[in-house]
Amino acid sequence: MNIPLPPMFHPSSPEGSLIGKLGNGFLIAATAVTILVIGLTIGIIRKYRQSKNDGEPSQTPGNRRLEIPMIGVPLLLVTVFFAWSMRTMNAVQPGAGDHPPDVIITGHQWYWEVVYPSASVITANEVHLPVGRRLLLQLNSGDVIHDWWVPALGGKMDMIPGTDNHLWLTIRDTGVFDGACSEFCGQQHAWMRIKVIAQPPEQFDRWLASQSAPAQAPAGRFAGFGQSLFLSASCASCHRIKGTGANGRAGPDLTHLAERGTLLAGRMVNDSANLVAWLTDPQKIKPGARMPRFILARDSIDALAAYLTHLQ
Template sequence: MRSIFSSATLEAERLHALDLYFMLAALAVLLLVAGLVVYTSLKYRDKGDGVEPPQESTNLSLEMLMIGGPAVLVVIFFFLTIRTSSAILPPAGETTPAVVVTGHQWWWEAAYPGTQVKTANEIHLPVGQRLLIVGTSADVIHDWWLPAFGEKMDVIPGRRNHVWITIKKPGIYEGACSEFCGQQHAWMRIRVVAQTPADYTRWLAAAARPATPPTEAQALAGGALFAHYACSSCHQIRGTAAMGQQGPDLTHFGSRRTMLAGLLENTPANVNRWLTDPQAVKPGAHMPRFIFGQDSIRALTAYLTQLK
C-alpha cells in the first residue's frame, strides 16, 4: 500500500487522473519529436550525389504550430491543475479536524479534537468520510506523506497546514516523513489504520478511557518505578500522575502494533531492548538512558505492555 499508483482516497484518484493526463501528453510529445527526428533524418540524409537539399528561411505556419501547440498544452494543464487543486484542497474554514498531527524528532503525535485521545505513530481514521487532517511541528520541518493518500503536507513549526482525505476502504496504509529532519529521519514512519465507522467509534471510545491499572505484582512494581523516576515528566499516562508532554502519550501503549515510529514490532523483548539502551536501538533519539537493573527493566516492560 506504499505505491503512488494505488489510490486509497478519492483525492488521490483525482491526483492520479491529472498525472495520467500529464504522462499521456508527455508521451505524445515524445513520439512526435522522435517521429520528426526519424522523418527528417531519412528525408534529408546525404544521398551521395553532391546535391544540397532545398533550404527554407522561414515557414510561418510551422512556426505558429511549434509555438501555439505547447502554449495550448500549458493553458489546458493550468486549468486542469487549478480545478484538481480546488477540488482536493479547499480551505479548512471552521471545520473541526478529525485529527491534529504534530511532527517531532522522530515520531508523530496524533490528537483527536473534542476528546482526550492522543496516540503516536499509529493513527486510526474512519473510511467513507471526508476528513480534515491538520499538521504542525514541535521542532523542525517535517513532511507528512502516505503515497496511497496522494498529497503531501509540510508540517512547520508555528504554522498549521491541512489536507482533506476520503479513505475508500479499511486497511493499513503506511507512509513516512519525506523532508529530511535529522539523524532518524528514515525511521519516522506513519501507520494509518483505516476502519469502518463503527469500528472507529469503538476504537475512539476505548482510546478515551484512562490507562488500565496494573494487577500483577511485576507490573505494579513497574508502575511505581515509572511514577518515581523521570519517565512521568516526559510521558503522559491518563489516569495516573504522569502528565509529561515531551514524549509520546503511553496511555494505551500496549495496544500498538509497532513502536519507535515503525522501527520495531511492539513486543516485550523489544521494549526491554529499548529501555536497556535507547541509543543502541535508535541512535539520536531523545530518550535518555536510565541505569536500571534488569529486574527494574523487566518490571517497567511488564507495566508498559499491559497498557491497553
C-alpha cells in the same frame, strides 16, 4: 504472477482519485511528447544526414506552417494542464474555513503525535480514521519541517513549525495504509513511518471511546514496581500516561501503548523483547533519537517493560 500496483495508482479516497487522474494525464502527455521528439529526431537525422559530396544545405528563413504548431501545441498543453491542476487543487484542498479539525497530527523528530480533539485522546504513530466520513486533518510540526504523505490516500502536505496546514480526506476502503515523512528531517528520517488504520465508523467510535479511558492499573507486583519506576524516574517528565502522575509531552503518549502494533514509528514490532532492547540502549536501536540511555539494572528494565506491555 500478479504484481500489485503502487498505492498512488490504486487510490482509496476521492482526493487520491482526482490527483491520480491528473498524474495520469501528465504521464500520457509526457509520453506522447517524448515519442514525438524521438521520432522527429530520428527522421531528421535520416533525412538530412550528410554525405561526402553534400554542400551547404539550403536555408529556410521562416515557415509559419511549422512554427505555429510548434508554439501553439505546447501553449495549449500548458493551458489545459494549468486549468486542470487548479481545478483539482480546488476540489481536493478547499479552505478549512471555520471547520474545527477532526484530527491534529504533529510531526516530531522522529514520531507522529495524533490528537482527537473531540474525545481528548492523544496517541502516537498509528492513526485510526473512520471510512466514509469527510475529515479535516490539521498538520503541524514540533521542531523541523516534516511532510505527511500516504500515497493511497492522495495529497501530501508540508508540516511547518508555527504554521497550521490542513488536508481534507475521505477514505473509501477499510484497511491499513502505509506512508512516510517525505521531507528530510534528520538522522532518523527513514524511520518516520506512517500507518493509517481505516475502520468502519462504528468500530472507530468504539476504539476512540476505549482510547479516552485512563490507563489500566498494573496487574501484579512486578508490573506495579515498573509503574513506580516509571513515575519516579525521568520517564514521567517526557511521557504522558493518562490517569497517572505522568504528564510529559516531550515524547509520545504511552497511555495505551500495548494496543499499538509497532514501536518507534514503525521501527520494530511492539512486544516485550523489543521494549527491553529499546529501554536498554535506545541509541543502538534508533541513533539520534531523543530518548536518552538510562543505566538501569536488568530487573528494573524488565519491570518497566512489564508495566508498559499492560497499557491497553
